[in-house]
Amino acid sequence: MANTDAFTYVYELLLDHFGYQGWWPGETPFEIAVGAVLTQNTNWQNVAKAIDNLKVMNWLSYEALAVAPMEELAEAIRPSGYYNLKARRLKNLLAMISREYDGELSFLLSDKTESARHNLLSVKGVGPETADAILLYAGNHPVFVIDTYTHRVFSRHGLFPEESDYHEMQQEFIDRLPNDHQLFNEYHALIVMVSKEYCKKKNPLCEACPLKGVNNYPA
DNA sequence: CACCAGGCAAGTA
DNA sequence: TACTTGCATGGT
Numbered sequence: 001m002a003n004t005d006a007f008t009y010v011y012e013l014l015l016d017h018f019g020y021q022g023w024w025p026g027e028t029p030f031e032i033a034v035g036a037v038l039t040q041n042t043n044w045q046n047v048a049k050a051i052d053n054l055k056v057m058n059w060l061s062y063e064a065l066a067v068a069p070m071e072e073l074a075e076a077i078r079p080s081g082y083y084n085l086k087a088r089r090l091k092n093l094l095a096m097i098s099r100e101y102d103g104e105l106s107f108l109l110s111d112k113t114e115s116a117r118h119n120l121l122s123v124k125g126v127g128p129e130t131a132d133a134i135l136l137y138a139g140n141h142p143v144f145v146i147d148t149y150t151h152r153v154f155s156r157h158g159l160f161p162e163e164s165d166y167h168e169m170q171q172e173f174i175d176r177l178p179n180d181h182q183l184f185n186e187y188h189a190l191i192v193m194v195s196k197e198y199c200k201k202k203n204p205l206c207e208a209c210p211l212k213g214v215n216n217y218p219a
Numbered sequence: 220c221a222c223c224a225g226g227c228a229a230g231t232a
Numbered sequence: 233t234a235c236t237t238g239c240a241t242g243g244t
Contacts, residue, residue, distance in 0.1 A: 023225095040226040046242060047225085081224085081241040089227085127227050147225055192225060201223080 006159065007176045010214055011183070014190035017210035018197075021189035024137045030105055031060050032138040036130050037089050038080040049079035062103055066094050089125025096123045109139030116141070128166050136188070142181040144173040145188045149195035156199060158215035 004012075024032050031051065038047045051060075053076040059065050065073070074087035094103075100119050101107035108116050113135060120131035128146070135141035146169045154160040160169055177183060198209040206212060 036225085039224090041224065041239090042226090042241080043224040043243070045224090049242090079241060082226090082239045083241080085227090085239050125227065129226065133225075145225085149225075188225085196224095 005176045006214065007173065010157075010159070010211060011177075011187050011190065013210050013214065014194055015186070018190055018193045021186060021193065023185060023189040028060070029109055029138040030062060033093070033105060033134045034060065034065070034090060036133040036137065037093065037125065038077060038086055040082070040086070040130060042081045047080045050077040050083075053077065053079070062094060062097065062105055065090065066098070066103070085125070089123070092123045092125050093120075096120075105138075109135075109141075113141045113143065117143070128170075132170075136181060136184055140181045142179050142184055144170050144177075144184045146170050146173075147188075147192070149199075150188070150191050152201070153191055153195050153199045153211070156204070157211055 024035070027035075034054065035047055035051060038050050054060050054065075057064075057068070057072075057076055059068050059073070059076065068076075070087055070091065073090065074083045077083050077086055077090075080086060096119055097103055097105055097108055101111070108119065111119075116139070117131050117135060120126050120134060121128070126134075132143045132145045135143045136145055146166050150169060151160065151164065154169070155162045155164070160172070164172075173184075173187075177187075194209070194211060198205045198211075
């Protein structure tokens with residue numbers, strides 16, 4: 001392990017501790033993209049209820065969601081919170097896919113990463129984290145998803161300056177890790193796990209944290 | 220009861 | 233540029 005970067009070492013520690021997470025396996029890309037919008041600042045349990053409602057309505061396809069009435073869509077996704085806002089955001093996303101990709105999500109996801117990301121960010125309601133989550137989890141693009149958890153865990157362990165912004169943190173992961181979408185996929189999920197279990201905002205359990213003392217790596 | 224969750228945009232100074 | 237606020241349900 002002598003030649004291993006600290007970021008790779010952190011990944012191995014987390015994988016050893018939590019095991020493989022395998023986020024979003026077996027779902028359609030469309031469902032993943034919808035989930036990425038619905039999960040904004042919201043617990044995944046609430047999102048799962050909203051997704052279930054969309055499945056019952058048979059709205060989890062571009063064609064179906066595009067013609068779903070805004071008010072009924074909002075009602076269906078109500079458990080995910082911000083439901084009026086998120087209904088509009090989903091429609092905004094569909095409008096971009098219609099305009100730029102002939103209504104085919106697969107065309108967006110097979111576009112060059114930079115172009116697809118640019119178009120995603122042009123949607124009102126899709127910011128950097130949502131765009132990157134869609135690219136990574138729906139499209140298997142090798143982009144690293146940053147969130148408030150990533151910032152909290154890595155700054156607390158002295159691996160990022162506190163004032164680092166989204167792009168700076170993302171660039172650091174890209175520079176220091178192999179360019180592998182499966183690694184980025186699993187790594188982000190593991191960061192969410194350690195944050196929820198050991199690195200909470202109010203009540204951190206630092207003594208039991210699998211990353212305790214990792215800032216001294218390689219020592 | 221308070222606080223938080225797999226953010227983002229718009230408004231203010 | 234750098235804060236602040238609105239959006240909202242559901243679990244702990």
